[in-house]
Amino acid sequence: MYATLSKKKATYIRQLALKKYRLERASFVLEGKKSIQALLASHYTIQCMVGTSSFFIENQNIFTGLSKNIEIFEVPKEILTQLGSLSTNHEVLAVATIPLPTEPCLSPLNITLALDNIRDPGNLGTIIRIADWYGIETILCSRSTVELYNPKVLQASMGSFVKIKLHYVDLPRYLQNVKLPIIGAMIEGDHLHDFSFPTQGVLVIGNESQGIHATIKQMFTHAIAIPRYGNAQSLNAAIATAVVCDNWKRTLQKS
Amino acid sequence: MYATLSKKKATYIRQLALKKYRLERASFVLEGKKSIQALLASHYTIQCMVGTSSFFIENQNIFTGLSKNIEIFEVPKEILTQLGSLSTNHEVLAVATIPLPTEPCLSPLNITLALDNIRDPGNLGTIIRIADWYGIETILCSRSTVELYNPKVLQASMGSFVKIKLHYVDLPRYLQNVKLPIIGAMIEGDHLHDFSFPTQGVLVIGNESQGIHATIKQMFTHAIAIPRYGNAQSLNAAIATAVVCDNWKRTLQKS
Numbered sequence: 001m002y003a004t005l006s007k008k009k010a011t012y013i014r015q016l017a018l019k020k021y022r023l024e025r026a027s028f029v030l031e032g033k034k035s036i037q038a039l040l041a042s043h044y045t046i047q048c049m050v051g052t053s054s055f056f057i058e059n060q061n062i063f064t065g066l067s068k069n070i071e072i073f074e075v076p077k078e079i080l081t082q083l084g085s086l087s088t089n090h091e092v093l094a095v096a097t098i099p100l101p102t103e104p105c106l107s108p109l110n111i112t113l114a115l116d117n118i119r120d121p122g123n124l125g126t127i128i129r130i131a132d133w134y135g136i137e138t139i140l141c142s143r144s145t146v147e148l149y150n151p152k153v154l155q156a157s158m159g160s161f162v163k164i165k166l167h168y169v170d171l172p173r174y175l176q177n178v179k180l181p182i183i184g185a186m187i188e189g190d191h192l193h194d195f196s197f198p199t200q201g202v203l204v205i206g207n208e209s210q211g212i213h214a215t216i217k218q219m220f221t222h223a224i225a226i227p228r229y230g231n232a233q234s235l236n237a238a239i240a241t242a243v244v245c246d247n248w249k250r251t252l253q254k255s
Numbered sequence: 256m257y258a259t260l261s262k263k264k265a266t267y268i269r270q271l272a273l274k275k276y277r278l279e280r281a282s283f284v285l286e287g288k289k290s291i292q293a294l295l296a297s298h299y300t301i302q303c304m305v306g307t308s309s310f311f312i313e314n315q316n317i318f319t320g321l322s323k324n325i326e327i328f329e330v331p332k333e334i335l336t337q338l339g340s341l342s343t344n345h346e347v348l349a350v351a352t353i354p355l356p357t358e359p360c361l362s363p364l365n366i367t368l369a370l371d372n373i374r375d376p377g378n379l380g381t382i383i384r385i386a387d388w389y390g391i392e393t394i395l396c397s398r399s400t401v402e403l404y405n406p407k408v409l410q411a412s413m414g415s416f417v418k419i420k421l422h423y424v425d426l427p428r429y430l431q432n433v434k435l436p437i438i439g440a441m442i443e444g445d446h447l448h449d450f451s452f453p454t455q456g457v458l459v460i461g462n463e464s465q466g467i468h469a470t471i472k473q474m475f476t477h478a479i480a481i482p483r484y485g486n487a488q489s490l491n492a493a494i495a496t497a498v499v500c501d502n503w504k505r506t507l508q509k510s
Contacts, residue, residue: 122377126491135485160487193505229504230390232415235497236381242494243501249484250448 005050005073013050013083013095019147026098028149031089037062038159044096046070051092052077059092085151098149104167106180107137109200111248114140114182116171116216117207118237121146125156126238127205132160134245139164140202142171172215178202181221184212185240189223192244197251205241257329260305264328268305268338268350274402281353283404286344292317293414299351301325306347307332314347340406353404359422361435362392364455366503369395369437371426371471372462373492376401380411381493382460387415389500394419395457397426397468427470433457436476439467440495444478447499452506460496 015021016029027047030039033055039046040062048071056063056074063072075083077090084093106112113131118124124146131139146153148166175182181201204220206212217223226235226243235243270276271284282302285294288310294301295317303326311318311329318327330338332345339348361367368386373379379401386394401408403421430437436456459475461467472478481490481498490498 126494129487129491130494132485132487133481133483133490135483156491158487158489163486193508226388226501227504227508228388228390230387231418232384232387232413234413235388236384236411236493238491239381239385239494239497242490243497246481246498246501249482253448253482 002056002072002074005075005079009073010079010083013093016095017085017151019150022098022147022149027095028098028154029084029093029095029151030154031084031086031093031151032155033059033062033091035154035159036092036094038162039094039096040066042162044099044162047095047097048073049092049094050075050080050083052080052090055091086155101167102165104138104140104165104169104174106178106202107200108180111136111200111245112138112140112180112202113241114171114175114202114204115145116142116204116212117144117210118205119144119146120208120237121150121152122156123208123236123238124148125153125158125161127241128153128157128164128166129160130238130242130245132163134249136245137165139166140171140174141166141168143168172213172219175202175204175216175219182219184217184220184223185226185244186211186217186223187225187234189225192224192226192247195222195224195247197248199252203241203244203248205237208237257311257327260328260330260334264303265334265338268348271350272340272406274405277353277402277404282350283353283409284339284348284350284406285409286339286341286348286406287410288314288317288346290409290414291347291349293417294349294351295321297417299354299417302350302352303328304347304349305330305335305338307335307345310346341410356422357420359393359395359420359424359429361433361457362455363435366391366455366500367393367395367435367457368496369426369430369457369459370400371397371459371467372399372465373460374399374401375463375492376405376407377411378463378491378493379403380408380413380416382496383408383412383419383421384415385493385497385500386419389504391500392420394421395426395429396421396423398423427468427474430457430459430471430474437474439472439475439478440481440499441466441472441478442480442489444480447479447481447502450477450479450502452503454507458496458499458503460492463492
């Protein structure tokens, strides 16, 4: 039997749905068993976990050897749903600390993603999951890109966010000093299937409707386009990321 | 100056947010200028359009030569937002008729998609947009797949739904009588990059968490897997669809 949640603590958790409070308190909420398992295995500091009694009974193995600094609270299912953003979370949520920002360090032997003004939280989360699938370690985000700890970003990333180093930077300024090839995905680029990818570099993905900023376009060493066989005007930003990464990784494998 | 919207008509439109009323009245709501332009250029029957006066003034060109059977209503922005599902729609919506289902007719010279129990509306919409990008004409959906006229499906499809023939069928029974190669995307499949795609066939994409039904798996002529280079447990269903289609289309182009 774990502690019951005070009203004050419940308010604190509920307020973390808003970016303002997340930034002020350097804390965020993560929902769902699988994501929290990934969080427990990561470098993140967990402040507390809130779950239903049936969840704790059925998942005792997850909590063996947990640090004593993590408070655990037991609540009825209805309360749990009210605390978080997912109406489908009937199991558990965790409150964790947002780590201090660090300087990006681009791997010289891998692809780095650079996201220019990605606004849709689902897209950012999906791109993080794609990066994790393709073994990409670092994502650079323009400061206008949606915040990592937005609940919809975390949900779409399916726990992958703990494995990716994501940095918010002044993207044009940062890229200016990058010595690696900078490859932009855009409709006017060269045919993806005929392109010889370098062994490393930065892949720039642009905003869902406005594409990539003109200042960043000027820094491209190459621009590539995903070939279209039908009529759709564009592909979703996350879809474009995955298709280019698949092509890039295949080239590296064969070289 | 167009007609004002009666209370009764407003209620009728608002109720179409629910599947029950969509099916009962064989009608659906579509929001946003771009999607409605695609609708106007399609075989769909439009019953009425509701927009703000500023929208109608700025977009007169869209409505020249419109059939006189389409009623047009002018409403304030706040009313428009209340009528539809998108809080960001400040321009126009249309009510159109759901066409009667037809028998699927698989193109012998193209890829056909088969979706087994895709539940997330965003995923279905994105897959429709991908199909349109890759020139795929037909999508077969299991009856458990989310409904096409769900507002989130339509929104994610970005107007592409008018160009794709989408059929809800008893998927295992239907596939049993298909004479084309049936290719399943699954984690245990053969390496995608080494696979020789046939010139035509059906690509089966499974449910977001449960994958593909065992009965359907037995009908596969081939199973393929997207190579993983990192640690994510899986890729989103729409992402997987795009990556396989890109690989398939490239093979066809080169053969």
